[in-house]
Amino acid sequence: MREVGQNGMMRSARRVGGVALLAVRASLRTKVVAALLALLAVCVAGLPGAIKGDGTPEGALQILLSYTLGFAFGLLCLATMWSACALFAAEIDSERMQLSAVKPVSALEFWGGKWLALLALNAVLLAAVYAGVYGQVRWRMARGAWDELERPVSRRVARPVLPTPQEEAREMYASLKAQGALPEGKSERAVLRVLEEKAHERYDVVNPDEEMRWRFRLARPVGAGQAVTARIRFDTEFSTREHVTGVCRLRCLDVPGSAAVEVAMDDFTRSEIEFAVDTRAFGLGGGKGPEAAREFELTFRHTGDLRRAAGLMLRSRQDVALLTPGGSFEANMARAALVHWGVLALLAAFGLALSACFSLPVAAFVATALLVLTMVGNSVVQVVSEEDERELKNRVGIWVSRGVHEVSARAMEAEPLVSLTRGERIEDRLLAASVMWNGVLVPLFFAAAGSWVLRRRELADAD
Numbered sequence: 001m002r003e004v005g006q007n008g009m010m011r012s013a014r015r016v017g018g019v020a021l022l023a024v025r026a027s028l029r030t031k032v033v034a035a036l037l038a039l040l041a042v043c044v045a046g047l048p049g050a051i052k053g054d055g056t057p058e059g060a061l062q063i064l065l066s067y068t069l070g071f072a073f074g075l076l077c078l079a080t081m082w083s084a085c086a087l088f089a090a091e092i093d094s095e096r097m098q099l100s101a102v103k104p105v106s107a108l109e110f111w112g113g114k115w116l117a118l119l120a121l122n123a124v125l126l127a128a129v130y131a132g133v134y135g136q137v138r139w140r141m142a143r144g145a146w147d148e149l150e151r152p153v154s155r156r157v158a159r160p161v162l163p164t165p166q167e168e169a170r171e172m173y174a175s176l177k178a179q180g181a182l183p184e185g186k187s188e189r190a191v192l193r194v195l196e197e198k199a200h201e202r203y204d205v206v207n208p209d210e211e212m213r214w215r216f217r218l219a220r221p222v223g224a225g226q227a228v229t230a231r232i233r234f235d236t237e238f239s240t241r242e243h244v245t246g247v248c249r250l251r252c253l254d255v256p257g258s259a260a261v262e263v264a265m266d267d268f269t270r271s272e273i274e275f276a277v278d279t280r281a282f283g284l285g286g287g288k289g290p291e292a293a294r295e296f297e298l299t300f301r302h303t304g305d306l307r308r309a310a311g312l313m314l315r316s317r318q319d320v321a322l323l324t325p326g327g328s329f330e331a332n333m334a335r336a337a338l339v340h341w342g343v344l345a346l347l348a349a350f351g352l353a354l355s356a357c358f359s360l361p362v363a364a365f366v367a368t369a370l371l372v373l374t375m376v377g378n379s380v381v382q383v384v385s386e387e388d389e390r391e392l393k394n395r396v397g398i399w400v401s402r403g404v405h406e407v408s409a410r411a412m413e414a415e416p417l418v419s420l421t422r423g424e425r426i427e428d429r430l431l432a433a434s435v436m437w438n439g440v441l442v443p444l445f446f447a448a449a450g451s452w453v454l455r456r457r458e459l460a461d462a463d
Contacts, residue, residue, distance in 0.1 A: 012109055015105050015109045015113070016109050016112045016113045016116065017113070017116075018113065019105065019109065019110055019112075019113020019114065019117075020112075020113040020114070020116040020117040020120065021117075022113075023087065023113060023114050023117035023118075024117045024120060024121065027083075027117070027121060032083070033121060033125070036075070036076075036079055036125065037125060037128065039075065040072050040075060040076075040125060040128065040129055040132075041128075041132070043068065043071055043072050043075065044068055044072060044129055044132035044133060044136075045132070047063075047067060047068045047071060048060075048063050048064055048067075048068055048136060051063050051067055060140065061137070061152055061421065062421050064133055064136055064137060065133065065152075065417060065420045065421045066417050066418075066420075066421045068133055069129065069130070069133055069336075069417055069420075070417050072129045073126075073129070073340055073417075076122065076125060076126065076129075076340075076344060077343070077344065077347055077371075080118060080122060080344050080347045080348050080351065081347050081348075081350070081351045081367045081368075081371065082351070082364055082367070083118065083348075083351070084114075084118060084347070084348045084349075084350070084351025084352045084354075084355060085351045085354055085355045085360060085363035085364045085367050086355065086360050086363075086364075087114050087118075087351075087352060087355055088114070088352065088355035088356045088450075088454070089355040089356075089358065089359050089360040089363050090360050092359075106451070107451040107452075107454040107455045108447060108448075108451040110451075110454065111352060111356070111447050111450050111451045111454065112447060114352055115345075115348055115349055115352055115443065115447070118344075118345075118348040118352075119341075119344075119345055119348065122341060122344045122345075122348070123341060126337055126340060126341055126344070127337070130333060130336075130337045134330070134333060137152060151329075152329045152420075152423060153329055153423040154326045154327045154328055154329050154331065154332035154423065154424075154425045155229065155323040155324060155325060155326045155423055155424060155425060156218075156219065156220065156323065156324045156325070156326035156424075156425050157321050157322075157323060157424045157425070157427075158216050158217070158218050158219065158321065158322040158323075158324065159216075159317065159320070159321060160214035160215060160216060160298075160316055160317075160320055161214075161215045161216065161217055162316060162317060165196045165199035165200060166196060168195075168196075168199045168202075169192050169195035169196040169199055170192070172195050172199075173188070173191060173192055173195060176191075199317070200315075200317055200318070201315060201318075202315060202317075203235075203313045203314065203315055204313070204314055204315070204316055205311045205312070205313050206234075206300065206302045206311060206312045206314070207302060207311040208302050208303070208304045208305065208306045208309045208311070209302065209303070209306060210301070210302055211299055211300060211301035211302065212299070212300050212316075213297065213298070213299045214297070214298045214299075214316065214320055215253075215295070215296075215297050216295070216296045216297070216298065216322045217294060217295055218293075218294045218295075218296070218322070218324060220294075220324070221292035221293055221294040222279055222284075222292060222293060222294075222324050222325070223279070223284070223285070223291060223292045224279055224280050224284040224285025224291060224292075225278065225279065225280060225285065226278075226279050226324065226325055227276045227277065227278060227279070227324075227325065228250070228276065228277050228279055228296065228322060228323070228324055229274060229275065229276040229277075229322070229323035229324075230248060230250050230273070230274070230275055230276075230277070230298050230321075230322055230323075231272065231273065231274045231320070231321045231322075231323060232248070232272070232273040232274075232298075232300060232314065232319060232320050233271060233272050233273075233314065233318075233319040233320075234271055234272075234273075234312040234313060234314040234319060235271065235312075235313045235314070245264070245265065245266045245302075245303045245304050245309075246264075246265045246273070246300055246301060246302050246303055246304070246312075247262060247263070247264050247265070247300070247301045247303055248262070248263045248265060248273060248275065248298065248299070248300050249261065249262050249263075249298070249299040249300075249301075250263075250277055250296060250297070250298050250299075251282070251296065251297045251298075251299075252279070252282035252283070252284070252293045252295070252296055253293075253295035253296060253297055254290055254292075254293040254294060254295050255282050255283045255284065255290065255293065258282045258283045259282075260297075260299070261277045261281050261282070263275045273300070279293060296322055298320070298322065323423075323424070326424075326425030327425060329423075332419070332420060332425055332426060333420065335416065335425075335426040335431055336416030336417065336419070336420050336426060337416075338431065338435060339414045339416045339426065339430075339431060339434045339435070340416060341439070342434050342435045342437075342438035342439040343411065343412075343434075343438050345438055345439040345443055346411060346437075346438040346439070346442050346443060348443075349442065349443035349446040349447065349450075350367070350442075350446055351363070351367055352446065352450050353446040353447075353449050353450040353453075354366055354367055355450075356449075356450040356451075356453045356454050357450075357453050374408045410433070410437050411434075411437060411438050411442070413430060413433065413434065414426065414430040414431065414433070414434040
């Protein structure tokens with residue numbers, strides 16, 4: 001029985017591979033892939049020169065990694081969606097489906113072969129885009145345009161140890177209830193949801209002669225001789241930045257009695273404080289202290305003039321971080337490419353499902369409309385206020401936007417280009433979740449739905 005099952009799986013795999021090979025050959029014969037590859041080459045080669053940066057290595061890197069890769073990936077998303085919408089719909093409309101969907105190929109195998117063809121083509125195109133961008137990065141490094149400290153890196157990001165958003169929302173709710181300040185006409189669940197959303201964006205204010213303290217626990221300990229980088233981003237009035245000064249102190253809690261490394265800051269024109277400390281400054285290694293450390297404490301004290309300086313506003317959950325070595329930049333680019341490939345796999349599966357259900361014009365229209373709605377819905381959720389919800393004419397749009405946001409939030413949770421530009425390692429959790437959700441679970445759902453529809457369409461009965 002086991003041999004029969006294995007033989008059946010092998011035959012099914014061969015049929016899926018055959019359908020995929022036919023689909024790839026058909027795409028190459030139409031020269032669509034060649035045209036798209038040429039368009040992507042123009043984008044990768046021409047966009048960095050067309051966009052004017054600020055003249056700094058950071059600006060040049062942002063143009064290469066964020067704008068160039070982002071624009072090229074956007075082209076791939078549209079091409080993947082529209083191509084997937086055409087694969088079944090065009091064959092059904094032209095009555096060519098029976099030429100390829102023949103027995104004993106099932107609808108599910110036929111769908112899987114088309115999907116794998118799109119994955120293979122996207123893998124080639126995506127690899128070409130990333131290779132072109134990486135080649136430009138290496139070329140700039142070889143020319144000596146960037147010194148050692150300005151070159152792209154990959155660092156692990158540790159956030160401060162804080163209460164969870166749910167715990168913080170509960171505390172704020174209890175405080176509002178004790179003060180009698182709860183909004184009228186809102187249920188406890190609705191208020192908690194709003195407070196939880198605002199916890200991610202809540203600002204703390206550090207006024208002159210005040211300080212804030214954050215504690216960190218690293219997922220992986222750092223050893224002696226490695227660099228630990230503290231980073232704090234903040235907002236303040238532009239006209240007052242020249243009067244702002246502060247002192248940062250970083251201390252290792254794993255080394256008892258170790259002195260804090262103190263760094264005076266007086267250049268706040270970029271709204272960011274960042275400094276690196278060699279862990280040996282805390283006493284790591286050398287036979288006196290431990291060889292590795294995990295616990296750190298960061299303190300910032302605002303030393304600006306009490307009469308002239310403004311308070312600094314920052315979000316502890318987003319603007320404060322401790323950065324430690326996290327592998328190579330090349331490996332991080334590979335992670336970003338894998339995340340993007342997963343998104344393309346999801347779009348291909350979605351387009352194929354639409355192609356099985358509708359004609360080509362309808363499938364393309366629905367796909368484009370839903371893509372735009374996803375982008376608009378995510379923007380609406382970020383800016384909507386309680387006052388907007390009170391008006392009846394806004395409620396339907398807000399509810400739809402929130403529904404779309406909830407569905408697409410997991411698919412868009414990882415932001416690979418942001419991480420690459422900031423030199424932050426894409427977390428293993430986000431990478432695994434993105435690949436599993438976008439590349440496996442959601443496509444399986446669309447595969448089941450698409451093959452079910454194919455079996456019931458007049459010209460798609462290949463069972």
